[in-house]
Amino acid sequence: MLKKLALVLAAAASFGFTAPGSAFAEYPARDIRVVVPWGAGGGTDGIVRKLTQIAEKSIGASMYVENIEGGISATGIAKVMKAKPDGYTIGALTYDSVITVPWQGLLPSYKMDKLKLIARVTSEPDALIVSKDAPYETVKDLIADAKANPGKVKVGIQNIGSRTHLALLQLQEETGVTFNLIAYPGGAALQKEAILNGEVAVVATSLGDLAGLIQGGDARGLMEFSGTRNPTYETVPSAADEGLDVRMGSFIVLAVPARTPDDVVAKIEGAYKAALDGEEFQTWVANVGVTPDWIGSADVTGWSEETSEVLFKQMDDLVARGVISK
Template sequence: MGQSDIGRRTFMAALSSISLGGSLDAWGQDDRTYPGQVIRMIVPYPAGGATDILGRMMAAKLQTAWGQTVIVENKPGASGTIGNDYVAKSAPDGYTVLMAITAIVQVPALMPKLPYDVLKDLQPIAQVASTNSILVVPLSTPADTLAEFIAMVKAAPKKYNYGSYGIGTSSHIQGTLLNKQAGIDLVHVPYKGAAPLLQDLRGSQLTSAFIDMATVRPHLDAFKPLAVTGTQRNKLVPNVPTFAELGFKSFEPVGWFGLFMPAGVPSAIAKKFADESNRILHMPDVVEKIDGLGMNPGGISTEKFARIVHDDLAIYTRIIKDGNIRIE
């Protein structure tokens, strides 16, 4: 049996224990006494970003609901892997939680020698929010549709490019996938953050870019949107088709933010945390805040989120390997 098969079995076993809502009391407590001490929420990115904002929002709501302190600790570095590894190696008692993003299922293919296994050492609990990515071009671009843009690029090899937030990021992966499927040669231009990318795109120094909807939302009137990732159109740009509608494959995943715990947390505790998180994510003020960030609120079942994590990891692994993408 291969390592991936073992990982899948471990992952599905953990998922099964959550869904059954068992009463394992391996740590001297069950859902009736949990939480009985401080909960630590680990954000593997710097303070102030979207991950941090969502983590602190959830921590505050959980603290109010349970009357128990929930503190947020930022442990940035190495594309989130420092914080991810910290939680993966924490005691599986329900008191250490990870606020992760889609990168958690992209990095394993980019950095094969990780000190943890996403499917074996961590278990998904709740999806907090999600957001499409959108391919945009400057207003001065003569192309108005994706088909016209592809034809324009094919007519002038090596002339056009696409920007990303850096090597190995979602925007890089999506650009690589578009190049491969459309048979074009957009040159990759990595940036350090969204601000310089948006500036160059607005000034037409950059030909195109895949940008998450939360980032591009305030700037939509400055660009032409050509297509969005995901299985459904985005409500902010309802006339813009999905890549799937246009015949492209593997653009179904969207960016997401989700809560994880170490594998092996007693199922009753994991379920209690998931249920409370999902209750919070349906509160009107929380929905309004997430909408205001340009994202879609989560609140889906743990089982559905776990399937997304598993399926997205497989999709990104294939794209990254086919595109020979590596973090230097």
């Protein structure tokens, strides 16, 4: 019996098999896919591509970004949940992946416990951004126009029920105005197109998402939904500067399928931490106005659960008051 067992183990080793839960000694042995659940050209896509490009120098294998859009990020992240837990599929989660999709229950099979969170890598407040030709010099100008023309001032948000939608609902409630909210489910990439072709003069997303337009002079920040000013865009007032209470923002969290071995997770985490801390990414990210904001694998799941609990309660309260529907 022992002889047969030895032969079986030897055969398994010859084919590269390892016992369940053991280390992947040769990881990585092939290309690694990084799923971005939003369109190419948006803020999340740009940040993840840059960080991944640097991380692959440390991890020792080629890493490529694949954009899988749809379902307010659920389509792409659901594919990560279903992928083999071998470290060769990584997902880039955003606010909607962690908050909107689970809260709305868009996919019954979409469960956060199907993922193992690696780290939060960035955080950034959202903002009101206007086209270069918009008649608004301050957020007070925008509010005054919305009061004079109820329901007529168009503002491009990302998805119904998204963080940008909630931010505008809070702004409406706080200021007593009604905007014409136009949803662009593809995220910042479609908002960028909308502001360039004149569909809307105002959008709600992060300054980092539209950094290219802002730097090129095609758009400008009107106000960030934050308590302090962004050091990259010091001329853009915060909500606190304008005497407003609305606060909202997003983040990027890296994750892998739940049963991915811990040693593989550690190698991915180490590569991205080195990339994030390095001079190349720090210099690049400062120009787009996004804050590197690391929470590692030891703490990121707890942070995610606490954040979800707080925001779920806020959205449940809005449903109870009839402001939004679930």
